[in-house]
Amino acid sequence: xxxxxxxxxxxxxxxxxxxxxxxxxxxxxxxxxxxxxxxxxxxxxxxxxxxxxxxxxxxxxxxxxxxxxxxxxxxxxxxxxxxxxxxxxxxxxxxxxxxxxxx
DNA sequence: CGGTTGACCAAGT
DNA sequence: GACTTGGCCAACC
Numbered sequence: 617x618x619x620x621x622x623x624x625x626x627x628x629x630x631x632x633x634x635x636x637x638x639x640x641x642x643x644x645x646x647x648x649x650x651x652x653x654x655x656x657x658x659x660x661x662x663x664x665x666x667x668x669x670x671x672x673x674x675x676x677x678x679x680x681x682x683x684x685x686x687x688x689x690x691x692x693x694x695x696x697x698x699x700x701x702x703x704x705x706x707x708x709x710x711x712x713x714x715x716x717x718x719x
Numbered sequence: 720c721g722g723t724t725g726a727c728c729a730a731g732t
Numbered sequence: 733g734a735c736t737t738g739g740c741c742a743a744c745c
Contacts, residue, residue, distance in 0.1 A: 623742050642727055646741090653741040654727040660742090662726050677727070684726035692726090 623653065624660035628670045630718065631661075636671075637700045638716035639708070641678045648718040662686055674699075680708045 621629070630645050642657045661672045664686065673692045677683045682703065685692035693703050702709035 646727090651741070652728090652739095655725055655740070656727090656742040658726045659724080659744095660726095663743090664726095672726080675726080679728080682726095686726070689726080 623649070623651075623656055624663065627657050627660040628664075628666050631670050631672065631675065633718065634671070634674050634716045637714070639674045639676050639696065639701060639711070639714050640716050640718075641676055642683070643678045644715070644717065645675070658683075676708055676711070680711045682706050682708065 626649055627645055630648050631640070634640050642654045642661075645657045646652055646654045657675075661675055662684075664670060664672045673685060673695045675683065676696075682689060682693055682696070689706070693706065696708075697703055701714050708714065
Protein backbone atom coordinates (compact mmCIF):
# COMPACT_ATOMS: atom_id res chain seq x y z
CA UNK A 617 0.00 0.00 0.00
CA UNK A 618 1.08 3.43 -0.72
CA UNK A 619 0.26 5.75 2.16
CA UNK A 620 1.66 8.74 0.39
CA UNK A 621 -1.63 10.22 -0.73
CA UNK A 622 -1.76 13.36 -2.72
CA UNK A 623 -3.82 16.23 -1.44
CA UNK A 624 -6.38 15.29 -4.05
CA UNK A 625 -6.76 11.77 -2.69
CA UNK A 626 -7.23 13.09 0.80
CA UNK A 627 -10.15 15.11 -0.47
CA UNK A 628 -11.77 12.02 -1.90
CA UNK A 629 -11.32 10.17 1.38
CA UNK A 630 -12.99 12.98 3.28
CA UNK A 631 -15.80 13.15 0.80
CA UNK A 632 -16.48 9.45 1.17
CA UNK A 633 -17.31 10.07 4.81
CA UNK A 634 -20.28 12.19 3.90
CA UNK A 635 -23.46 10.08 4.20
CA UNK A 636 -26.25 10.15 1.66
CA UNK A 637 -28.70 12.96 2.15
CA UNK A 638 -25.99 15.22 3.52
CA UNK A 639 -23.67 17.66 1.84
CA UNK A 640 -20.43 19.44 2.59
CA UNK A 641 -18.57 22.46 1.37
CA UNK A 642 -15.16 22.91 -0.18
CA UNK A 643 -14.21 24.97 2.79
CA UNK A 644 -15.22 22.30 5.26
CA UNK A 645 -13.11 19.71 3.47
CA UNK A 646 -10.11 21.99 3.42
CA UNK A 647 -10.69 22.78 7.06
CA UNK A 648 -10.90 19.08 7.90
CA UNK A 649 -7.51 18.64 6.25
CA UNK A 650 -6.15 21.53 8.27
CA UNK A 651 -5.50 23.79 5.33
CA UNK A 652 -7.03 26.71 3.48
CA UNK A 653 -6.69 25.32 0.02
CA UNK A 654 -10.35 25.59 -0.85
CA UNK A 655 -9.46 25.94 -4.49
CA UNK A 656 -7.28 22.86 -4.50
CA UNK A 657 -10.21 20.87 -3.14
CA UNK A 658 -12.29 22.08 -6.05
CA UNK A 659 -9.52 21.09 -8.41
CA UNK A 660 -9.54 17.59 -6.99
CA UNK A 661 -13.28 17.28 -7.57
CA UNK A 662 -12.92 18.50 -11.11
CA UNK A 663 -10.46 15.75 -11.94
CA UNK A 664 -12.31 13.18 -9.84
CA UNK A 665 -10.72 9.96 -11.13
CA UNK A 666 -12.95 8.02 -8.73
CA UNK A 667 -16.08 9.40 -10.37
CA UNK A 668 -18.79 6.88 -9.40
CA UNK A 669 -16.94 5.92 -6.28
CA UNK A 670 -16.80 9.42 -4.88
CA UNK A 671 -19.99 11.45 -4.69
CA UNK A 672 -18.52 14.73 -5.82
CA UNK A 673 -22.02 16.16 -6.26
CA UNK A 674 -22.43 16.36 -2.49
CA UNK A 675 -19.94 19.20 -2.33
CA UNK A 676 -21.25 22.74 -2.58
CA UNK A 677 -20.06 26.29 -2.02
CA UNK A 678 -20.02 27.79 1.46
CA UNK A 679 -22.49 30.48 0.51
CA UNK A 680 -25.11 27.85 -0.38
CA UNK A 681 -24.54 27.90 -4.10
CA UNK A 682 -24.38 24.49 -5.76
CA UNK A 683 -21.04 25.30 -7.29
CA UNK A 684 -20.09 23.48 -10.45
CA UNK A 685 -20.07 20.04 -11.93
CA UNK A 686 -17.88 18.45 -14.57
CA UNK A 687 -20.80 16.90 -16.46
CA UNK A 688 -23.12 19.85 -16.17
CA UNK A 689 -24.18 21.58 -13.03
CA UNK A 690 -27.81 20.85 -13.79
CA UNK A 691 -27.12 17.16 -13.31
CA UNK A 692 -25.63 17.91 -9.94
CA UNK A 693 -28.76 19.71 -8.80
CA UNK A 694 -30.97 16.88 -9.90
CA UNK A 695 -28.92 14.33 -8.00
CA UNK A 696 -28.95 16.41 -4.86
CA UNK A 697 -32.69 16.83 -5.05
CA UNK A 698 -33.06 13.09 -5.29
CA UNK A 699 -31.10 12.72 -2.09
CA UNK A 700 -33.52 14.98 -0.30
CA UNK A 701 -31.68 18.29 -0.56
CA UNK A 702 -33.88 21.30 -1.12
CA UNK A 703 -32.59 23.46 -3.93
CA UNK A 704 -34.01 26.64 -5.34
CA UNK A 705 -32.55 27.45 -8.72
CA UNK A 706 -28.85 27.09 -7.99
CA UNK A 707 -29.08 27.80 -4.31
CA UNK A 708 -29.29 25.30 -1.45
CA UNK A 709 -32.15 25.86 0.96
CA UNK A 710 -31.56 25.16 4.67
CA UNK A 711 -27.94 24.36 3.90
CA UNK A 712 -27.20 24.46 7.60
CA UNK A 713 -29.53 21.53 8.07
CA UNK A 714 -27.96 19.35 5.38
CA UNK A 715 -24.38 20.32 5.97
CA UNK A 716 -22.32 17.45 7.34
CA UNK A 717 -19.49 18.31 9.69
CA UNK A 718 -16.37 16.26 10.25
CA UNK A 719 -15.37 15.67 13.82
C1' DC B 720 11.92 26.15 -10.06
C1' DG B 721 8.67 29.79 -11.80
C1' DG B 722 4.33 30.60 -13.81
C1' DT B 723 -0.42 29.04 -14.79
C1' DT B 724 -4.72 26.98 -13.39
C1' DG B 725 -8.97 26.49 -10.91
C1' DA B 726 -16.09 22.80 -9.38
C1' DC B 727 -13.31 28.69 -3.84
C1' DC B 728 -13.96 32.51 -0.15
C1' DA B 729 -14.61 37.06 1.81
C1' DA B 730 -15.10 41.73 1.42
C1' DG B 731 -15.92 45.76 -1.27
C1' DT B 732 -18.54 48.45 -4.91
C1' DG C 733 -28.42 41.02 -5.55
C1' DA C 734 -24.85 41.02 -9.27
C1' DC C 735 -20.14 42.00 -10.30
C1' DT C 736 -15.04 42.92 -9.12
C1' DT C 737 -10.87 42.44 -6.51
C1' DG C 738 -7.54 40.35 -3.72
C1' DG C 739 -6.11 36.36 -1.26
C1' DC C 740 -5.47 31.51 -0.67
C1' DC C 741 -2.98 26.86 -1.91
C1' DA C 742 -1.81 22.21 -4.24
C1' DA C 743 -1.20 20.18 -8.73
C1' DC C 744 0.45 20.64 -13.29
C1' DC C 745 3.60 22.12 -17.25
